[in-house]
Amino acid sequence: MLLKYILYFIPFFALLYSENFDIMGMPFSQLWKIPLIIFLIIHFIKYIKSKKPAFQQISIWYAVKMLFNTNITYRPITNITEFARFLPFPLLFEYFKRKNSNSIIKWLILLSQYVILSSIPFHLGLLESIGKQISLHGFGFEDIIGHTGIFQSAHSASITYTISVIVLINNFYLSPAGIKHFYNNKLYNIFLIAVGIFSIYAGFVRTGYAMFVVAFLVFALSRFRFTTKRIFTAIATVTILIAGIFYLLQNNDAFSARLFDQRVHGTTNIGSGRLIFWSNAYERWSDGNTIEIIFGIGEDNFKDYQYKKIGRRLFSHSQFFDSLVQNGLIGIILYLLLLISLFNFIRKRKQHKGYRLALSLFAAYFMFALVQGSSIFLQDLIFALSLAYLMNNNQVETNNTHNKFGHEINK
Template sequence: MKITKTILPYLFIFFLIYWGPTSVGPTTFSQVWKLPLFGFLIWQIVVIRNREKPGFIKWSYARAAKNLVTGGFSVSYVAGIIDFVRYMMFPLMYEYAALKLKGPKNLDKILLGFAQFIIISGIPFVLGLLQTKAKDALLYKDFDSYGGMFQNTHGAAITTTTAVLILLAFLKLKSSIIKYKKLNYALLVFGIYLIYLTFIRTGYAMFFIGLVFIFMPKKLSIKQIVSALVAIAVLVFGFFYLLETNETFYNRIFDIRNGKQTAAGSGRLLFWKASFDLWFSGNMFEIFFGFGYEGLLDKIGEVTGIRVYAHNEFFTQLGQNGLLGVTFFIGYLISLFKFIWKRRKMPSYRLSLAVYFLYVSLMLTQGGMWFELDVFMVLVFVKLEFESAIFKKAVEQRKVLQGTIKAS
């Protein structure tokens, strides 16, 4: 019965994510099932609850609301509302988790369980029991790219990388909630294999960045420097070995698709320039409020022939939401970093910092909102907040005790 109660929620989550790309009228199933979740969170947080919010959560709400006021909102109001809902999910989920989760131990079980689930979900796809619905995985004639239950291969790479790093952090700290350590180490190796199978450079970069921050020592010693150099040498050797022996890996690293060399960075420089040119050509209102999502896609489509966003959150926000959008995004990043830095004595500090910087790297190379990554970020940062609250309470109790002893 206990196993059934544990497995059933994850089967339900698997169903929601796997069928996410399925068309439902003018939208997708992913957008449809998130609407009732959005409504529930609004009811729980905005209407019923009233609590002090961390600074980065306030910036998050500002980022979301900004999507409702753009130069192109009257033309593409549906896209604006969809982006409003997407960007609202992170702060709403954070507040809900901070209110409802009962202490760090319960949160750790959820965080570790979700990370394990993300990795385990790849098994039926690797074994050929299920076919991915990731549409971009079908674009490559030269090779198969792992998409798993996700809507695209980038989503698979981003989420799986985060899951692997979280599992690694729990193993490194020798967490008491980890059972069957050998099995979890096997799961870790399988997760790294899944990251490799995505053939997504963003995922590779995020994995490396995460490793640096998780294993970064507080004080350097000769032994740690030598260990770090050996680890880097192994990674570099493995990288060049794959370049020499694996044509698929070589093609993805150098962006050769279907036998043809594409533009540098999959055309990112063109996307960024198109976004900047669009913003720079606007009137005063558009410079501050942007052209909206459809306006940005139309401009990039006009320049490159592909209607996509800028593949960099700064340029995407510049074209879509103007100077205000960029300001809110930068404010969010600075405020979130301060939140983490103030809690640098907490056990989850390194993991939080790793998640923060892999998120920043993602925003620089891809951008956008990724729901499963948002879930991980919520759980990690709420965990950090819980630890800080416990630490402050312990300090206050110690002060009271010391005052009582002095008084007596």
């Protein structure tokens, strides 16, 4: 079993690390996903007549909408790229919802463990990150670089570590002691959770910090029962969390400077200029013609507008404002409907064993959409897996040990 665990990890590591390279001028991160998307589309067509949850249908229409805005006559390849970036989420859900719960749980646990394991060679100095890193040079710390690991950017690394840690916290909480497979061992999971939290910290990405805090609080409170033991545990956990943050603020100047955006030349606008980005997005949308207001101006046109306003070609750093300015009224309405339908899908399954995890990941996803935006493949994959697990109506949470999350893969 250990040998198989290692053998599966090697191609996982190699695949994600290779995403940092180009092949014949095309990013490998896009290249390897082309056959995957084709396979998922074929699978989707095979079951196209089957009943699908509202969020899945809306998610598909939201991805399709990416193709149709005024940018299509300017740089159509960008529209196609955006379509391909957002399409995998509903297709992955379609594929995994037909798998049994044992298989889905195994995917969730192993993916999350592999994500965190992949960070260890970089923390030990055995490998160097080649993705886009966050430098703290502008904060007065010449030698400090944010951890990126195998990922293409510090943001994608921090976000993926965050959701992986939440999955493992869920697995630790629900897995019974004395199970057979070592990757479900509580001590092993504690080790990986600790490494994962350190990796989140080491990335110096505030989006990752916010996602982790929100997701953890939702996880802790979603099934909270007022017993003496649970109240004591909750107080102890919150105390440790707050104490840890205060310790870092008092003893780690780099962390404090990054958290509060205290740069060498003074503190910048709130959220690294996000309020300005959001204002620019709304301004460009509201100043558009009727077609632009309804259908949006697309990614490239908005980046050009950002360049005129602030001298940099940037997104708005919010999926809400990106949806509005890039895909117009249709885009923002579809996106809001997507979030509402996702929440309703999860909320209706409160008694399901996967409810707590799915709700926590939804909270993390919402925070990500609010202050960052776009789509990260591994985040979509893990979120789709958690939702697919909810589709299994037989997995109702009970107090019986044999029904616990994570134990099923031992059957």
